[in-house]
Amino acid sequence: MSGSCSMTSLDGRRLAAVPSSNAVKIANTSRLLSGPEATVERDEARGKDLGSSGQYPVPGLDGVDVADELAALRRHARRVPSFQYPKRSSTVRLLVTGYRLLVTLSPTMITVSLPDGTPLELEDGATGLDAARAIGARLADAAVAVVVDGNERDLTRELPDGATLSVITKDSEPGRHVLRHSAAHMMAQAVLDIFDGATFAIGPAIEDGFYYDFDIGRAFTPEDVERVEARMAEIVAEDQPFERAEISKSEALELFADHPYKREIIEAVEESEGAAGDAVSLYKNLEFVDLCRGPHLPSTGRLPAFKLLRTAGAYWRGDENRPQLQRIYGTAWESRKAQSEYLDRLEEARKRDHRKLGAELDLFSFPSELGSGLAVWHPKGALVRTIMEDYSRRTHLAHGYEIVATPHIARSHLWETSGHLEFYAEGMYPPMELDGGDEYLLKPMNCPFHILIYQSRSRSYRELPLRFFELGTVYRYERSGVVHGLLRARGFTMDDAHIFCLESDLADELKSLLEFVLMVWRDFGFDNVEADLSTKPEKYVGQDDLWEKATDALRDAIEAASIPYEVAEGEGAFYGPKIDIHVRDAIGRRWQVGTLQVDFAQPENFSLEYTSSENSRERPVMIHRALMGSIERFFAILLEHYGGALPGWLSPVQATIVPVADRHVDYANEVAAGLRGADLRVEVDDHDDTVGEKIRKAITMKHPAVLVVGDDDIDANTAGFRLRGAEERRGMDLAEIVDELAEFCKAPR
Ligand SMILES: [Zn+2]
Numbered sequence: 001m002s003g004s005c006s007m008t009s010l011d012g013r014r015l016a017a018v019p020s021s022n023a024v025k026i027a028n029t030s031r032l033l034s035g036p037e038a039t040v041e042r043d044e045a046r047g048k049d050l051g052s053s054g055q056y057p058v059p060g061l062d063g064v065d066v067a068d069e070l071a072a073l074r075r076h077a078r079r080v081p082s083f084q085y086p087k088r089s090s091t092v093r094l095l096v097t098g099y100r101l102l103v104t105l106s107p108t109m110i111t112v113s114l115p116d117g118t119p120l121e122l123e124d125g126a127t128g129l130d131a132a133r134a135i136g137a138r139l140a141d142a143a144v145a146v147v148v149d150g151n152e153r154d155l156t157r158e159l160p161d162g163a164t165l166s167v168i169t170k171d172s173e174p175g176r177h178v179l180r181h182s183a184a185h186m187m188a189q190a191v192l193d194i195f196d197g198a199t200f201a202i203g204p205a206i207e208d209g210f211y212y213d214f215d216i217g218r219a220f221t222p223e224d225v226e227r228v229e230a231r232m233a234e235i236v237a238e239d240q241p242f243e244r245a246e247i248s249k250s251e252a253l254e255l256f257a258d259h260p261y262k263r264e265i266i267e268a269v270e271e272s273e274g275a276a277g278d279a280v281s282l283y284k285n286l287e288f289v290d291l292c293r294g295p296h297l298p299s300t301g302r303l304p305a306f307k308l309l310r311t312a313g314a315y316w317r318g319d320e321n322r323p324q325l326q327r328i329y330g331t332a333w334e335s336r337k338a339q340s341e342y343l344d345r346l347e348e349a350r351k352r353d354h355r356k357l358g359a360e361l362d363l364f365s366f367p368s369e370l371g372s373g374l375a376v377w378h379p380k381g382a383l384v385r386t387i388m389e390d391y392s393r394r395t396h397l398a399h400g401y402e403i404v405a406t407p408h409i410a411r412s413h414l415w416e417t418s419g420h421l422e423f424y425a426e427g428m429y430p431p432m433e434l435d436g437g438d439e440y441l442l443k444p445m446n447c448p449f450h451i452l453i454y455q456s457r458s459r460s461y462r463e464l465p466l467r468f469f470e471l472g473t474v475y476r477y478e479r480s481g482v483v484h485g486l487l488r489a490r491g492f493t494m495d496d497a498h499i500f501c502l503e504s505d506l507a508d509e510l511k512s513l514l515e516f517v518l519m520v521w522r523d524f525g526f527d528n529v530e531a532d533l534s535t536k537p538e539k540y541v542g543q544d545d546l547w548e549k550a551t552d553a554l555r556d557a558i559e560a561a562s563i564p565y566e567v568a569e570g571e572g573a574f575y576g577p578k579i580d581i582h583v584r585d586a587i588g589r590r591w592q593v594g595t596l597q598v599d600f601a602q603p604e605n606f607s608l609e610y611t612s613s614e615n616s617r618e619r620p621v622m623i624h625r626a627l628m629g630s631i632e633r634f635f636a637i638l639l640e641h642y643g644g645a646l647p648g649w650l651s652p653v654q655a656t657i658v659p660v661a662d663r664h665v666d667y668a669n670e671v672a673a674g675l676r677g678a679d680l681r682v683e684v685d686d687h688d689d690t691v692g693e694k695i696r697k698a699i700t701m702k703h704p705a706v707l708v709v710g711d712d713d714i715d716a717n718t719a720g721f722r723l724r725g726a727e728e729r730r731g732m733d734l735a736e737i738v739d740e741l742a743e744f745c746k747a748p749r
C-alpha cells in the first residue's frame with residue numbers, strides 16, 4: 001500500500017498517512033519572567049488543544065485531495081441533521097472485503113520496535129491499532145492512541161517502517177488526555193447540533209477533565225447542559241469515526257467562515273515563529289469538524305464514561321476586554337468506576353473548599369469593598385497565620401538565614417533594572433505618581449529589595465552564601481477570572497528567600513535547601529512530595545556550561561532527597577533552571593507549593609560582585625526560593641488537606657471547656673487557667689445551650705479537644721476528656737489531660 005497514502009481506506013477510517021509533524025510553537029511569553037507563584041496554575045494549563053497550548057502540527061499535504069476533502073468538510077461544517085448520516089451499502093462492504101483480500105494476498109512487511117526493543121513484524125499499511133491487536137486483544141481494547149517515534153498518533157494512522165512504537169492505554173494519564181480531548185470535541189459537536197447560530201472557541205483537556213468555550217448568545221441553563229449531555233450520549237452510541245485531515249490555512253479560514261474564534265486561532269498560526277508549510281490539521285466526526293492536532297479516539301463509541309459538571313463565564317483569550325464566552329466543564333474516564341470514584345473525590349473536595357471552611361470557621365473573608373482577591377483575616381485565621389509565620393521565622397533562623405524587611409513600593413527605576421517592567425508589567429498594578437513625577441510601583445516580588453541589601457556594601461567570598469529571608473507581602477495583578485480565594489489572590493505574603501552563593505557552592509546549597517523544604521512540609525503533615533525539574537528553554541540568558549552545571553545540581557539534589565520527579569524539558573524560566581515542588585493532599589490532589597530557581601540574570605542586571613580569595617571581583621549566583629509559596633496559599637491548602645481540622649499546634653482553639661450547668665462555670669474557668677498555664681489555647685463555652693449542643697459546636701468548629709465538667713469533677717479535680725479521634729474518657733485527672741493535650745498540640749519544632 002505504500003505510495004497510495006492519498007487513498008482513504010475503504011472502511012472510511014483513515015485519511016492520508018502524514019509524516020510526523022513539525023510542531024510550531026506560538027510564543028508563550030507569560031512564563032518568561034516568573035518568580036515563585038507565577039506558575040501555580042501550570043497543572044491546569046497542560047491542555048494540548050491547539051487553541052490553548054498554541055502547539056500544533058503543520059505537516060505536508062501529502063497527496064490529500066484537498067478540493068474534495070474541503071467540499072466534504074464544508075458540507076459537514078454546515079451540520080447535516082443526524083438522521084441523514086450516510087449508511088454504508090452492502091456493495092461497498094463487498095468491495096471492502098475484496099480489497100482487503102487483495103491486500104492480504106500480496107503483503108509486504110514492515111517492522112516496528114516496541115519499548116523493550118522487541119521487533120514486531122506487521123503488514124505494510126498496518127495501523128497502531130493493528131499493532132496493538134498483534135500484541136494482544138486486551139491491549140487493543142484498552143488502546144486509545146500510540147506513540148510513534150516520540151510523537152502521539154491516532155490508532156488509525158499507518159505506521160512507518162522502522163518506527164519505535166508504544167501504545168497509550170486509556171487508564172494512563174496520556175490515555176485519559178486523549179479520552180478527554182475527544183470528549184471535548186463531542187461536547188462542541190452536541191452544542192452546535194442543539195443551538196442554532198452557536199459558535200465555539202477552544203476546548204482543551206485539563207487535569208481530570210475538559211472544557212469548551214462557546215458563544216450561544218446567552219448563558220447555558222442547567223437544562224441546556226442536560227440536553228448537551230444527552231446529545232453527547234447519542235454521539236457515543238452512534239460510534240462515529242474521528243477522521244483526520246489537513247488543509248491550507250486559507251481553506252481553513254473559508255471553512256470556518258462563520259466561526260470568528262476559530263478564524264482567529266488559524267490566523268495566529270501564521271504569526272507564529274517558524275511556521276513551516278501552510279497547513280492546519282482538522283478532525284471531523286461526521287458533520288462536525290474542529291481544528292486540532294490530535295490524537296483522538298478512533299471513534300466516539302470508545303469513550304467509556306463522561307459527565308458534564310458545571311458552567312462558567314470565560315473571556316476569550318482570558319482577556320476582560322474581549323467577548324465573554326460560556327464555558328462548560330466536563331470529565332471523562334476510562335471506566336464508569338473510575339469516574340464515580342472521581343465524582344466522590346470531587347464531592348469531598350467541595351466539602352473541603354477553603355472558602356467555605358474559611359467562612360464556617362470564621363477565619364477570613366473577602367469583603368467586596370476591598371476589591372477582588374484581597375482578604376481580611378479574622379482573629380482565629382490571623383492567629384493560625386501568626387503561628388505559621390512564627391514557625392517559618394524560627395526554622396529559617398535555625399537554618400542559617402538572616403531575616404530582612406523591605407517596603408511594599410519602589411521607584412519604577414528599580415523595576416526597570418530588574419527587568420520586571422519589561423517582562424512582568426502585566427502582573428503589576430499600575431504606577432502611582434509621586435515626588436515631582438517619580439513613578440512608584442507596588443512590589444510583585446521581593447528579589448530586587450534583597451539584591452539592594454546585598455549591594456549595600458562590598459561582599460567577600462568569606463560571607464557567602466548569604467541567605468536573606470523575608471515574609472514579604474507582594475501584590476500581583478491577577479485577572480478577575482483566575483482569582484480564586486486564598487489560592488490565587490492579588491495580595492499575599494511569600495516565605496521568600498534569596499541566596500547569594502559562589503558558583504562552586506551551588507550544588508551543596510541546593511542539596512541542603514531541598515532537605516529544608518522536605519522538613520517543612522513533613523512538619524505540616526505532607527509526606528507525599530513530588531518535583532518537576534524545568535530545564536533550559538529556547539530563549540535564555542547565561543552561559544551554557546553554567547546552565548548545565550546548575551541543572552545537574554538541581555537533579556542531584558532531587559535524587560539525593562529521593563523525591564520522585566519529572567523533567568519538564570525546556571520549561572525553565574529564561575533566567576535559570578528550577579524545581580517546582582508539589583504535594584499530594586489527603587484526597588490525592590496535587591498542589592504546587594514551593595519552588596527553587598537558579599538565576600543567572602539578576603546578578604548581571606544589578607552587576608553583583610564579591611571579592612574572591614584571589615582578590616578578584618566575581619559574580620555570585622542567586623537562588624530564589626519559597627517553601628510554602630505564600631502563607632495564604634499554603635493556609636488554603638492546609639485547610640483543604642485537613643478538611644478544617646488543623647493539627648493541634650495550628651488549631652486556633654485547642655480545647656473547649658463545657659460546664660454542665662451554671663454552677664460549674666467557676667470550676668471550668670479554673671480548668672481553663674490550668675490549661676493556659678501549659679500554653680494551650682482554650683475557650684470556656686458558658687452559653688445557654690445544652691451540653692450536647694456545645695459539644696457538637698466544638699466539634700463542628702474542629703477544636704481538637706472538648707472537656708466537660710460537672711459536679712463530680714469539682715472535688716476530684718477531673719474532667720470528661722474527648723480528644724479528636726479518641727473515645728470520651730470521664731473523670732480523667734486534670735494533670736493527665738494537660739500532659740496529653742500538650743503532647744497532642746506540640747509544635748514539630
Ligand atoms: Zn481534538
Ligand SMILES: [Zn+2]
Pocket residue numbers: 035445446447498624625
Ligand atoms: Zn525572587
